[in-house]
Amino acid sequence: MNPRTSAQDVIRCDLCKIAVVQMHCTRCLANLCKVCGEEHISTNESKDHKIVKFQARKSTLLYPGCTTHDKEQCEMFCKKCDIPVCISCLGSNQHLGHALIKVLQVVGEKKDTILRERNEIKDKIYPTFQEIAYDKQTKMSQLKKDYGDLSTAITEHGEDWHREIDKLVKTLKAEVAEMKNTQLQTLQKQLDEINKKISDIKDDINLFEMALDTNDLSKLFSVTSNIKTYKTSSQQIMTYLPTFIPNKLPEELNKLFGALSASSLTSDQQGNKMKTTQKSQEAISSPPVKELLDEPENVTTINTDYTNLYNVACLSDEEIWTKGDDNNMKLYSINQGSLLSLKKLFNFNITRGSRLKSITTKSGYKPTDIAVTKSGDLVFMDYIDRTVIILQKEKFEEVIKLQNWRPYSVCSTSSGDLLVLLDSDDAKQAKVVHYSGSTEKQTIQFDDHGKPLYSPGGYYRYITENKNLDICVSDSVARAVVIVNQAGKLRFKYTGYTSVQKNKPFSPRGIATDSISHILTADYNNGCVHLIDQDGQFLRYIDCGLNGPWGLCTDTNDNLLVAQCMHRQVKKIKYLQRNLSVC
Structure with a gap:
């Protein structure tokens, strides 16, 4: 009989075994x-x-x-x-x-475990999830408001455009009306004069008829003819209607109107971070409209007078800045023919490859890199003097002065800011810094595992921004092209593509991008340019007889300009077809 369930037995205490249970x-x-x-x-x-x-x-x-x-x-x-x-x-x-x-006996231990887990869930996990839920709801509400503001800003900008276009249309139509009224008034005046002449001619005809029928010789001899006057005044007055010649809409209207930057979703929970970068709205709404040519074409070759040529930067589709192995930066014309504004400015004829002007650094040190800002100013790196300098209206402006770091490479962003690749003085660290004027906005140095993204203290590293706002750095020391997104998170590293013909070690130098987010990097060892897409997929080599390609840039028509180091030439290469129609 079970003593715990028997009413006939006295149940004793489990501890002392003597006292009755209470x-x-x-x-x-x-x-x-x-x-x-x-x-x-x-x-x-x-x-x-x-x-x-x-x-x-x-x-x-x-x-x-x-x-x-x-x-x-x-x-x-x-x-x-x-x-x-x-x-x-x-x-x-x-x-x-x-x-x-x-x-x-096991029940107590099991209940201990359950109690501990219950308390952890109740006191820590549950409140944490409540906070996260509240935070997400708050962010969703703010996000809805922010996206509403963004849509409103786009709408207002569109309305500004419409107002300006309406003004332009109104102005042109007013000019048309004024021209019409002027010509109509002129023709009406001429018509009135002609009608008067017609009346005079009728009177003369009647006078002639009467003279022919009269026997009065004095009246006959008094008749005079105005026929010479009528012949002279009967000349036809010609009118010319003005012609409206509409300008062709720009191939990429969104560049003029504006574009959205890349959006991102960030999840941060208990120290674990995950970043997912979405495609920008521009990338979604504007599919590529250019295709690769079957074979790239060498459009023209520009000769320079450097001993060795390293960098090239487009000022316009007709002019390029160049940098060699001295402290001079030189502006060259690309195409043969006259450029009137430049002829007036520099007072000499322009021929293919002619040098327009030369700029010498104030410090006397040779710059490590050059770029052209969004506003068309030349920017260059003085590595020894630790400065970033912009040439504005023929005057040097020191925009960045560094301590303990030295600038090596630079590019101008779509927003007009600067991305600068820096080396530490001890040549043990390298980083990319985003500057707005002289203010640091962002520093990019390590990946998510705390490892350096860029090789320090080595030469031949260049930087550019892609159309999708990725930041691209060619690192010849690591033999790689390093791509991070706008937030500085590593997307991928491109380490070259080996073929039977191009089998030497990948040696990246200059880097550039085009309007459809292709990435181009010069491969010095293999005498070619690698063309990859925005996700690192190899597309093709661009050869065109290149020898020692170094600096790269692209113009507004997506032509590639390649600085050949020892040949001291810049080659302009076409590798994309013209814009295709998009349904």
């Missing part, structure tokens, strides 16, 4: 006398005991059923197998030699 711990399932109940709590303070009167306890315990023997209850627990067992299991010798305890 209390019950629902936490440990222990029957206790009043004295042992207090001791039970004080000696096990770490546990959340719940002491009730013995009569208020749950009178029936439901033991777990045995999974092996039907209708058997497991009142024992095998510590080695970590499972409840029944009497039949014990009799089958399956647990012979194993440490066995009562199931009730």
